[in-house]
Every structure is written in structure tokens, then in C-alpha cells.
Amino acid sequence: MKIFRIGIAVVVLLGLGLAGWLFLRGGQPSVPRSASRVDAAALKDPALIAKGEYLTLVGDCASCHTGQGGARFAGGRVVGTPFGDIPAPNLTPDRETGLGEWSFEAFRQALHSGVDRHGQFLYPAFPYTSYTKVSRDDALAIFAYLQSLPPLKQAAKQPGLGFPYNVRNTLKAWRALYFREGEYVADSTKSPEWNRGAYLVQGLGHCNECHVERDSFGGMRSDQSLSGGQIPVQNWYAPDLSTQANGGLAGWSERDIADLLKTGQSAKGAAFGPMAEVVARSTQHLNDADLHAIATYLQSLPARPRVSYEPSLLDTKPMLDQGAKVYAERCADCHGRDGQGVAGVYPPLSGNSSVNEPTGINAIRVVLLGGFAPSTQGNPRPYSMPPFAQQLNDADVAAVVTYIRQSWGNQAPLVQERDVIKYRHTPID
Known part of the structure; x- marks a missing residue:
């Protein structure tokens, strides 16, 4: 947290220094007129509403804008950030607590520019840095769908941000550094x-x-x-x-x-x-x-530079030997002695992106807390991995994760007991 506090302090100073420049280049948000420029009848088009419903699924909007056990899109979920908690607002058309008083132009400005209908900068926990690329037509469809929902009254809590994070004007500098407004432009050289x-x-x-x-x-x-x-x-x-x-x-x-x-x-x-x-x-x-x-x-994404990890100064043979023993006892029946898993049932560990990622976080957490694949229409009863937090001590978890990360062609760096201790007590979000 200390580095984040230092970082935001620098942002505040940058904000003060850049304020005049930002105003000259249009950094101050505009407030759209309250009256919608879209004919109200157009928003009731069933085809447009159906398109908007699909697009909210693409954007996974309900995940953030639905509280645990609550009504879809009525808000209530708090999004955690390194700077504090930010509640996701109500997107139903309730006039007091939702989008009932919003025009389409105001809604699009939030997506496209990261500015609410009152002209305030939105915190980038709302990913307008990506949503700015959404076309006007798609934004209209999303708005039409949200306006078709039953209005539900649920006011959002205030952001749990201390000073200076709660000073929205500090976002001027952040936006200058990290936000480039603009719809997606098709590449004519691509399909x-x-x-x-x-x-x-x-x-x-x-x-x-x-x-x-x-x-x-x-x-x-x-x-x-x-x-x-x-x-x-x-x-x-x-x-x-x-x-x-x-x-x-x-x-x-x-x-x-x-x-x-x-x-x-x-x-x-x-x-x-x-x-x-x-x-x-x-x-x-x-x-x-x-x-x-x-x-x-x-x-089409490019190849990545090869990452060479510095060899450990520790004698890793005892750890790998212990990891191999734990793997044979606890893991091999499902994932196979060669780490290839069982197609459609148990995932392979050889070449697995979650196994080989540089930090080891994913493998540690799955061994400790279990791995729970989603239930989907295409795979309604997935096999899950049981947690081993009660069966394995920190040394055993570090050993088996390191063994997995350095077997069958995997070449990820080892993990240590201190890493396991840290994530043993980190809850799954």
C-alpha cells in the first residue's frame, strides 16, 4: 500500500501542475443536456432491446452491478481497489437511485468519456478506459435494454476512499497519463x-x-x-x-x-x-x-520475448523430491503421472498457463483452496478440484507447486513457504 500512497501523492502534484494545461486542451468534462436526443419510442424497439441484452452479457455488466443475492443490475456490489472500495451503482431505470433521469447522451458520455451526467469524473474501477471504444449504436442498444428493466430502488453507498483518493479532480492527471478517448476504428488490412x-x-x-x-x-x-x-x-x-x-x-x-x-x-x-x-x-x-x-x-497477438529466470541459489533437489512424492500421492490419479490430465475432465498441467504464470499465485491458491470450474450449458456438471489446505502443510504445498511448475517441460520459477503462508490466509473473491 505504501507505494500506492506515494503514487497517488505524485498524481495529486501532477494534477495541480497540469490543471491549466488540461483545461486548455478540453480536460474539463462537459455536461450533456438532460433531454435525450434519442426518440423515446426508438428505445422500446424489441430488436434493439434484445441486442442490448446480448451486449450487456458481452460486457459482463451484471457481475459488478449486482449485489450478492440481489436483483440484477440494481447495484449493491462493492468493487475493491488498492485505493479503497468503490460501490457499483444501480443501472435500473429508477428515477431516484438508478438511471431513470439519465438521457442516452449522458449514458454514452459515461461509457465513452468516463464522466457522469453531473460532469464528474468517474473512477476507473468502471472500465471506461476500454468502454470508450464501444460504438454509439451499441451504446444505444445497451441503454435501451437497461431502460426496459423494472425500476428498483437501491441507492449506492459512498466510495470508501480516504484523502486524497476521494478528490475527483486528482483524476485529471491520471486521465492525462492513461486515458485516450475514442471509438474503435476498424483496421482495413484485417478481416x-x-x-x-x-x-x-x-x-x-x-x-x-x-x-x-x-x-x-x-x-x-x-x-x-x-x-x-x-x-x-x-x-x-x-x-x-x-x-x-x-x-x-x-x-x-x-x-x-x-x-x-x-x-x-x-x-x-x-x-x-x-x-x-x-x-x-x-x-x-x-x-x-x-x-x-x-x-x-x-x-494474432505477437510472440513474446523469452523470459529467463535466474536459477535459485537454494538446493532445490530435496524440495522437488518431496513435491514428486506429494504429487504421486495426491494429484497423479486425476492429472496423470505425465501431467497431461484427462481430456474434457481434468485439465493438463503440462503447458498450463495458470501453472506457468510468473508469480505462482494461481497454482498455490488452487492447491490450497480448490479449483472450481464454472457450470455452463456446455459443461453443466464440471469436475472440481478439492482443497488441500487441511491435508498439506506449507512446505508440502510449496514443494508440490514447485514440482509441477518445473516438470513436463514447464520452466516456471519455484515458490517458497512464505508465498504459501501469504495466500493460505487470502480469501477467494
Whole structure:
């Protein structure tokens, strides 16, 4: 947390220094007129509403805007960030607590510019850094669908942010550094399918919000799109999504990607942790054309530089020997002695992106707390992995995870007992 506090202090200073420049370049948000420029009758078009419902599934909007056990889109869920908690608002058309008084132009401004109808900057926990790419037509469809929902009264709590995080004007500097407003522009040199995939991944799918490393200011490193990163607060690692050499999905076919997004299971691996929720609530509902478009785009991501890890100064043979013993006793019956798993049932560990990610977080947490794949229409009764937190001590977990990460062609760095201790007491979000 200290580095984040230092970072935000720098942001405050930058905000003061850049304020005049931002005003000159249009950094102050405009407030749209309260009257909608869209004919009210157009918002009641059943086809437009159906399109909007589908697009909210693409964007996984309900995940954040639905409280546990609450009504869809009525808000109530709090999004944790390194800077404090931010409640997701009510998206139903209730006039007092929802979007009932919002015009379409105000709604689109929130998506496109990250500014609410009162002209306040929105916190980037709402991923307008990606949603800015959403087309006006798609934004209209989403708005029409949300306006068709039953109005539900549920006021959002105030953000749990202390000073200076609660001073919205500090976002001027953050936006200058990290936000580039603009709709997706098709690449004329690419196929329509590729462009559709790029539009979904970069825009509504907001994949880069998790699958990239963030710096000390909480900004995405835009020069490393979809290259993997630790998800703040949740303590899971979202893997690199390149299928090319040294990528996190190296060797994955278009079908492997589409299968995982549709069912939560593929020949190369299964969805666990936050990705299981994304599959359950979002991607399983996508049509086949969009799934294959996403896969086409991901397969075009460039190869990654080869990462060479420094060899450990520790004598790792005793740890690997102990890991092999634990694996044979606890893991081999399902995942196989060769780490290849069982197709469609138990995921392979050889070449598995969650096993080979650089931090070891995912493998540690799954061994400790279990792995729960999503239940989907294509795989309604998935096999889950039981937790071993009660059966294995910290040394055993470190040993078996290290063994898995350094066997069958895997070459990830070892993990240590201190890593296990840290994540043993970190709850699954």
C-alpha cells in the first residue's frame, strides 16, 4: 500500500501542475443536456432491446452491478481497489437511485468519456478506459435494454476512499497519463472477423483491464496489451493471452480458446478463479461467431520475448523430491503421472498457463483452496478440484507447486513457504 500512497501523492502534484494545461486542451468534462436526443419510442424497439441484452452479457455488466443475492443490475456490489472500495451503482431505470433521469447522451458520455451526467469524473474501477471504444449504436442498444428493466430502488453507498483518493479532480492527471478517448476504428488490412474480435476484446470485453500489469498509479501499461498481470486486490494472476511463442496460451488453437470461453473447459486448460465467473456470467452466452472472432484476434497477438529466470541459489533437489512424492500421492490419479490430465475432465498441467504464470499465485491458491470450474450449458456438471489446505502443510504445498511448475517441460520459477503462508490466509473473491 505504501507505494500506492506515494503514487497517488505524485498524481495529486501532477494534477495541480497540469490543471491549466488540461483545461486548455478540453480536460474539463462537459455536461450533456438532460433531454435525450434519442426518440423515446426508438428505445422500446424489441430488436434493439434484445441486442442490448446480448451486449450487456458481452460486457459482463451484471457481475459488478449486482449485489450478492440481489436483483440484477440494481447495484449493491462493492468493487475493491488498492485505493479503497468503490460501490457499483444501480443501472435500473429508477428515477431516484438508478438511471431513470439519465438521457442516452449522458449514458454514452459515461461509457465513452468516463464522466457522469453531473460532469464528474468517474473512477476507473468502471472500465471506461476500454468502454470508450464501444460504438454509439451499441451504446444505444445497451441503454435501451437497461431502460426496459423494472425500476428498483437501491441507492449506492459512498466510495470508501480516504484523502486524497476521494478528490475527483486528482483524476485529471491520471486521465492525462492513461486515458485516450475514442471509438474503435476498424483496421482495413484485417478481416471482418478479426476486427469484430478486436472490437469485443478491446472494448466491451475489457479484457486488458485484468490481463495486463498495472503500475504504481493503477494505470495499465499500454505498451504490453494482454501480456498478463496480477489482478489488484483479488490476488489472482490473469495470464498472457498470446498463442504465439512464449505467450501464455502458446500452442492454443482457435477451438481451444472458443471451447474455454463457451464451456469453461478446453483441451489446454480450465477456467478457475475470476475467469470462472467471467465464463459463467458472460462468455458462455456469446454466439459462436463472436467466440471465433475473439479467438481469431487473440491468435494474432505477437510472440513474446523469452523470459529467463535466474536459477535459485537454494538446493532445490530435496524440495522437488518431496513435491514428486506429494504429487504421486495426491494429484497423479486425476492429472496423470505425465501431467497431461484427462481430456474434457481434468485439465493438463503440462503447458498450463495458470501453472506457468510468473508469480505462482494461481497454482498455490488452487492447491490450497480448490479449483472450481464454472457450470455452463456446455459443461453443466464440471469436475472440481478439492482443497488441500487441511491435508498439506506449507512446505508440502510449496514443494508440490514447485514440482509441477518445473516438470513436463514447464520452466516456471519455484515458490517458497512464505508465498504459501501469504495466500493460505487470502480469501477467494
